[in-house]
Amino acid sequence: xxxxxxxxxxxxxxxxxxxxxxxxxxxxRLLEALAEGVVVHDASGAIVEFNHAALSIxxxxxxxxxxxxxxxxxxxxxxxxxxxxxGEDHPAAKVMATxxxxxxxxxxxxxxxxxxSWIRINAEPLxxxxxxxxxxxxxxxxxxxxxxxxxxxxxxRERLYRQMFKxxxxxxxxxxxxxxxxxxxSNAAKAFYGFEDDGLIGxxxxxxxxxxxxxxxxxIIDVLEKGAASFDVQHRLANGSLRDIQIHAGLIELxxxxxxxxxxxxxxxxxxxxxxxxxxxxALSSERQRLDEIIWGTNVGTWEWHVQIGDVRFNERWxxxxxxxxxxxxxxxxxxxxxxxxxxxxxxxxxxxxRVFARQDEYYECECRMRHKDGHWVWVLDRGKVVxxxxxxxxxxxxxxxxxxxxxxxxxxxxxxxxxxxxxxxLANRYQxxxxxxxxxxxxxxxxxxxxxxLLDLDYFKAVNDTYGHPxxxxxxxxxxxxIKTHSRGADVVARLGGDEFAIxxxxxxxxxxxxxxxxxxIEEISKPHIIDGQTIRVGASIGITTCHDGESNxxxxxxxxxxxxxxxxxxxxxxxxxHKTGVAESCEExxxxxxxxxxxxxxxxxxxxxxx
Numbered sequence: 001x002x003x004x005x006x007x008x009x010x011x012x013x014x015x016x017x018x019x020x021x022x023x024x025x026x027x028x029r030l031l032e033a034l035a036e037g038v039v040v041h042d043a044s045g046a047i048v049e050f051n052h053a054a055l056s057i058x059x060x061x062x063x064x065x066x067x068x069x070x071x072x073x074x075x076x077x078x079x080x081x082x083x084x085x086x087g088e089d090h091p092a093a094k095v096m097a098t099x100x101x102x103x104x105x106x107x108x109x110x111x112x113x114x115x116x117s118w119i120r121i122n123a124e125p126l127x128x129x130x131x132x133x134x135x136x137x138x139x140x141x142x143x144x145x146x147x148x149x150x151x152x153x154x155x156x157r158e159r160l161y162r163q164m165f166k167x168x169x170x171x172x173x174x175x176x177x178x179x180x181x182x183x184x185x186s187n188a189a190k191a192f193y194g195f196e197d198d199g200l201i202g203x204x205x206x207x208x209x210x211x212x213x214x215x216x217x218x219x220i221i222d223v224l225e226k227g228a229a230s231f232d233v234q235h236r237l238a239n240g241s242l243r244d245i246q247i248h249a250g251l252i253e254l255x256x257x258x259x260x261x262x263x264x265x266x267x268x269x270x271x272x273x274x275x276x277x278x279x280x281x282x283a284l285s286s287e288r289q290r291l292d293e294i295i296w297g298t299n300v301g302t303w304e305w306h307v308q309i310g311d312v313r314f315n316e317r318w319x320x321x322x323x324x325x326x327x328x329x330x331x332x333x334x335x336x337x338x339x340x341x342x343x344x345x346x347x348x349x350x351x352x353x354x355r356v357f358a359r360q361d362e363y364y365e366c367e368c369r370m371r372h373k374d375g376h377w378v379w380v381l382d383r384g385k386v387v388x389x390x391x392x393x394x395x396x397x398x399x400x401x402x403x404x405x406x407x408x409x410x411x412x413x414x415x416x417x418x419x420x421x422x423x424x425x426x427l428a429n430r431y432q433x434x435x436x437x438x439x440x441x442x443x444x445x446x447x448x449x450x451x452x453x454x455l456l457d458l459d460y461f462k463a464v465n466d467t468y469g470h471p472x473x474x475x476x477x478x479x480x481x482x483x484i485k486t487h488s489r490g491a492d493v494v495a496r497l498g499g500d501e502f503a504i505x506x507x508x509x510x511x512x513x514x515x516x517x518x519x520x521x522x523i524e525e526i527s528k529p530h531i532i533d534g535q536t537i538r539v540g541a542s543i544g545i546t547t548c549h550d551g552e553s554n555x556x557x558x559x560x561x562x563x564x565x566x567x568x569x570x571x572x573x574x575x576x577x578x579x580h581k582t583g584v585a586e587s588c589e590e591x592x593x594x595x596x597x598x599x600x601x602x603x604x605x606x607x608x609x610x611x612x613x
Contacts, residue, residue: 033302033399035363035383037119040126041092041137045069048136052385056362057119057143059111070096078108091123095137099125104285106144118148120285147281173205175260177220177251180204183259191471192266194238208235210242223249223260232267244268280408287403301402303337303384307357307395310334321380321404323373342369342377349382356386357395364400379409422496424474425481433495433503437555440493440507441548449508450547452515455562456484456522458500459540459574468535475532476539483525487518503562512547512579519543519577527575540575542566 031038037054039047046067055065060074068074071087079085087093091102102123109117121141128135171192174184185193185200193200193208209216211234222229228250235245249262287300301318305311310333319326322340329336338346345368355361364384369377384400420432428436437453444451458480465473477500484502485494493505506515526541544566546558561580569578 029387029399032387033385033401035365035385035401036140036142039065039139041070041096041139043134043136045071045092045096045137052362054141057117057141058109059113059115076110078110080106080108082108091121092137092139095123095125099134101125118144120144147284150277171264171266173262173264175205175220175249175262177224177258177260180206180216180220187469187471189264191469192237192264193235196238199238210234210236219247219249220260223251224258227251235264244271277408283407284403284405301380301404303400303402305334305384305398305400307386307398308390312336318402321402322370322378340370342371345369356384356398359393364398367405378404379406381405425478425496427481427485427502428493428495430495430497433493433497433505434555436493436495437505437558440505441555441558444507444548447508450510450512451558452506452509452512452545452547453558453562454504454506454515454519454577455544455559455566456502456504457542457566457570458526459542459570461500461539464537464539468537472532472535472537476530476537479530479532480526480541484522487521487525509547512545515545516577519545523575523577542569542574543577544569544580545577546580 031051032053034051035053037057038051039054040049042048046069047065048067050062050065055062058065058075064074069087070090070093073087075085075087075090077085077090085107091105094100094102102121105121105123107119107121109119111117119141121139123137123139125134126136126138127133170186171189172186173182173189175181176183181204182201190198190200195203206213206216215233219229219231219233222231228248230246230248233245233247234242236242244267246265246267247262248265249260252259252261301321302315303318304313312332312334314326314329314332314336316326319329341349345366349366349368352361352364352366356364362385364382366382368380368382370380372378381403382400383403384398386395386398388395388397390396420429420435421427422429437451440451461473461476464476477496480500480502481494481496484504488494488504489506491507493503493507495503495505497503504518506518509515523541523543526539530537530539544562544564546561546565548558565578565580568580569576572578
C-alpha cells in the first residue's frame with residue numbers, strides 16, 4: 001500500500017462508517033486547509049503527494065516538486081549558520097535511512113524567485129498496514145519567519161541593554177592571571193557582589209565562580225592566548241544567591257605586568273525570559289505537530305464555514321480553547337465567532353477575509369482575541385483557506401484552525417517592555433524616546449501644533465558619584481525621574497537618555513514659552529536638598545528648550561537645537577533653563593529678558609495667573 005493510500009485508509013478508520021470516498025474528500029480538504037506544508041515520500045524517496053502550502057513555502061510548482069527526492073539539489077537549503085544543507089542531512093533522508101522520526105529541524109529555504117524563508121521540519125516514517133513494512137515518509141514543515149524575527153528582537157534588546165549598561169555604571173574587576181586573584185574592583189562590583197568594604201579585593205575568581213577551577217583556568221588561558229574573550233558563567237554573591245553572568249575580558253598591561261580586565265553583566269533575567277521563549281516555542285512546536293497530524297484527528301481547534309448560509313462547525317478543541325464544551329455552545333454559526341471575538345479585532349479579521357474572497361490572498365491568517373468563559377481574553381492564531389467556490393467565483397466553504405498563542409504573546413509583550421524601558425528609573429529609554437519624538441513630530445505637523453522638547457542635565461552630578469559612590473548616584477537619578485514625571489502632563493513623554501541626561505517631549509503645545517512653568521518647577525524641586533540614606537545631597541539642573549521651527553523641522557534638528565540651548569544654560573551659570581530661538585543665539589531668563597516681545601518673568605506670572613483662575 002502506498003503512503004498516500006495508507007494515510008487515507010487511516011482516515012477512513014478514524015471516521016468509522018464513512019465511505020472511502022468521503023474519507024478521501026475529508027483528507028484532501030483537511031490537507032489543503034493546513035497553512036503548514038505537507039509532502040509525502042514513497043519508499044524510494046520520491047515525493048508522491050503534497051499540499052498547496054508546501055508549494056508556497058518552497059516556491060516550487062507541482063511539476064517541480066513531484067518526484068523530487070530528499071537529496072535533490074533543487075531544495076537549495078541552508079543551516080541556521082548559513083552553510084549549505086546537504087541532501088543526506090535532510091530529515092526525510094535520515095528517516096529513510098533509520099526509519100526513525102526527525103523533529104524540530106530548522107533550515108532556511110532559498111526559493112527560485114530569490115526570496116528566503118525559515119522553516120521548522122518534522123519527518124515521520126510510514127509503514128504499511130498489512131505487513132508493517134517501511135512504506136515512505138511524511139514530512140511537515142511550518143514557516144517560522146515570525147519566530148526568527150522574535151529572535152532578532154531579543155538580540156536587539158540585548159544590544160540596547162549592553163549599550164545602556166556601558167553608559168551608566170559597569171561592574172569591573174582587575175584580575176591577576178597567575179592565580180586568579182582580584183586585585184581591584186569598581187564600586188559597582190563591590191555593591192553588586194555584596195562584600196563589605198574591600199572584602200572583594202584579595203579573593204580569587206574561584207571564590208565567585210561556582211563551576212570549579214577547571215572552567216576558571218580555561219577562561220584565563222583563552223584570554224592569555226587570544227588577548228580577549230567572552231564567556232558565560234555563574235557567580236555566587238556574598239548573600240549566597242546565584243546569578244548568571246556574561247563576561248567580556250581583555251588582557252591589559254600595568255606596570256610591566258599583565259592583568260585581565262573583566263567587565264561583568266548580570267543577564268539572569270534575560271536568560272530567564274529566553275528560557276520562557278524557548279518553552280513557548282516548544283509548546284508552539286507541539287501544537288504544530290498536532291496540526292500536522294490532523295489527518296488522523298487533531299486536538300487543535302478547527303472550523304468549517306459554509307460562507308453563503310453562515311453555518312460554522314467547530315471541533316471540541318475549539319470550544320475548549322475558550323473554556324467551553326462544544327455542546328454548551330448549541331447551534332453554531334458565524335455569529336458564534338462574532339460573539340466571542342474581541343470587537344477591536346473583528347475589523348482586521350473581516351478585512352483579511354475580504355482579501356481572500358477577492359482572491360488577492362491565497363490564505364487567511366489573523367491573530368485575534370477571544371473571550372474565555374472565565375471572562376479573560378485568549379489570543380488565537382486564526383488560519384484558513386477557501387476550499388470550495390461556486391461557478392460565479394464566490395466562496396462556498398472555508399476551513400481552518402485556531403491555535404492558542406496566549407503564552408507567546410505574554411513573552412513578546414514583556415520583551416517589548418524591557419526593550420523600551422530604562423531599567424534604573426522605569427522611564428522610557430533612548431530607543432523609545434527616538435521613536436516617540438519622530439511620531440509626535442508627525443502628529444503635531446498634522447494638527448499644525450508645536451512640539452516642545454526639553455533636555456535636562458544635572459549640575460554637579462559627578463561630585464555625588466565621586467563623594468558618595470555610584471549606588472547613591474543611582475538613587476538620586478531615580479528621585480529626579482520621579483520629580484520630572486510629577487511635573488509633566490499625562491501626554492508628555494519622559495525619558496532617561498543615559499547617565500544624568502533626561503528628556504521631556506511636550507506634544508500639541510501652542511507656544512514654546514508654555515514650557516517655562518514646568519521647567520522652572522522642575523529646576524526648583526531638583527535644587528532642593530535630597531535626604532538619601534541619611535546623607536544630604538544637593539545638585540542643580542540645567543534645561544535646554546526648543547520647538548519645531550516650521551513644517552520642515554525633523555527630530556534630529558529639534559534635538560540638536562535643544563542640546564545647544566542646554567549648553568547655553570550651562571554657560572550662563574547652571575541651574576536654569578534656556579530657550580533656543582531660530583536664527584538668534586540661544587537665550588535664557590537671565591541673559592535675554594525679552595522673548596517674543598514680552599518680559600519672560602511677567603509672561604510666567606501671567607501664565608500662572610491664568611491657570612490659577
